[in-house]
Amino acid sequence: MGLLSKKDANLILDPLADNNPITIQVLGICSALAITAELQASLVMAIAVIFVLGVGNVVISLMRNIIPSKIRIIVQLIVVATLVIIVDQVLKAFAYELSKTLAVFVGLIITNCIIMGRFEAFALANGPWKSFLDGIGNALGYGVILILVGFFRELLGSGTLFGIPVLGDPIAKTGLYATGYENNGFMIIPPAALIVVGIIIWVQRTKNPALVEEN
C-alpha cells in the first residue's frame, strides 16, 4: 500500500480479521442477529454503518478537544443520531425506495455499540485522518461478518441470494429440491445467526490460536 503508511493500513486491516468488532470484540451482536436473514439487508446495513462510522469518527475527532468530558456520551449520541437522520431524510427525498428498505435500520444504527465504542475508544484520542481510517476499518470488519452471516442464512434458510432463487423452486421441486432437499426454516430465525457467528468465531480462532484467550 503506497497510499497509506503501514500503521495507517493496519487501522483498516486489523478490524477486518484479528481485531474484528463482531468476532473478537463481540460488539454489535444485536444488529447482526436482527437483520442477517437476508443478504440484501446485510449489505445495506453494512454500507450505512460504513458511512455513519467513517463520518462520525471524523466529526468526533475534530471536536475532541472541545467536548466537555462530563457530557461526551450525550454528544456522541447526538452526532450519530444527526448523521443517521440526515441520511434518512436525503434518501427519502431522492431514493425513496431505498429509504423504505433502510427504515428499519435507523434505530439499529443509533444504538449500535460499535459506533459508540469507536467514538469513545479511538476518535476522542486521535486525529481526524486516523479516526476516519479506524471508522472505515471497523465498519468494514462489521460488514464482512454481516454479509457472511447473511449469505449462509439466506442460502440455507430460503434457498435464495439477494432474493433470487439459486437452488431451484421449493414448491415445484426443481433443481436441488428434486433430490429431496428442503430449506432449513431454522436458519431464518434469529438464534441461527448466533450459531453462524459462533461457527465463524470458532473457525477464526482455530486458524489463529493467538486469538484464543488464556484462562
Add this chain to the structure above:
Amino acid sequence: MAINTDKNSYTVVFAAVMVVVVGSILAFLASYLRPTIAENERFEKQQNILYAMGVNENGDDVGAVNFVPKEIVESEFANYIKEQLVIEGGKITENKDAYLIDLKKQLAAKKKGQPYKLPVFIGEKQSKKFYIIPMYGKGLWDAIWGFVALDETMTVQGVYFDHKGETPGLGANIKMRYFMDDFSGESILKGTQYAGIAVAKGNNDPLNKDKDDNEVDALAGATITGNGVSAMIKESVNLYKPYLEEIRAK
C-alpha cells in the same frame, strides 16, 4: 489553546450551542426536503391503491412487487380510480383528495370518541368494479398498513401490505408477492358474518387452494406480524361494515 472543559459553565454553554447548531441543521434540511418527500409519499399511496386493484407491472417473478412507475402514477390513478369517497358519521361524500386521509389519525380520533373520516376508493378495470378500503394496524415492532380491493360479493381481488419496521426476512415478507397473492379469491365473509381473513399457522393448505376457509398460510417465524395482519383486516372490515353492506345490497 487550553480550554478548561471540566467547568460547569463551559459544559452548559457547549450543550446549548450544540443543540442550536444540530437543531438548525436538521430543521433546515427537513424544511428544504419536505416538498420532495411529501410528493414521494403521495405517489406511493397512489401506487399502493392501484396495486391492490391489480394495476401494476408484476412479472412472473413472485418475489418482489412492481408498481406502476412513479412518472405515470398520477395519470393512471386518475384513469382507474373512478370515485373517491369519504364516510363521515354515516354520510358519504365525494372528495378528490380522499387518498391523502391518514387512517392512523382517523383511528386515533375514533378511539377518543371524536368524529372521524373513512376513505373508500372505487376503481374500475375492464368494466369490473373494485372497492378498495385502507387498513392500519400494528405488527411486531411498529405500524403495518395496507389496502384491500373487494368486489360486490366481498371476495378479495387483491391486497397490498406494507410495514414500518418488521424484521427483514421474517415479518417484512408480508409485502412479498407470495404472501399477498394468497389473499386473492378469499372471501371476507363467513356465511353472513364479516369474519375477515386470518393468517393461520397449520391450516394445512400451504398452496392456498382452499378459498372458502377465510385463511391464508402464515409466514414461518413471523407469528406476531401475521397475527397483526389478521387483526388489521378484521378491524378494517368491521369499520367499513355498514358501507360494505350497502354494496352487497346493490
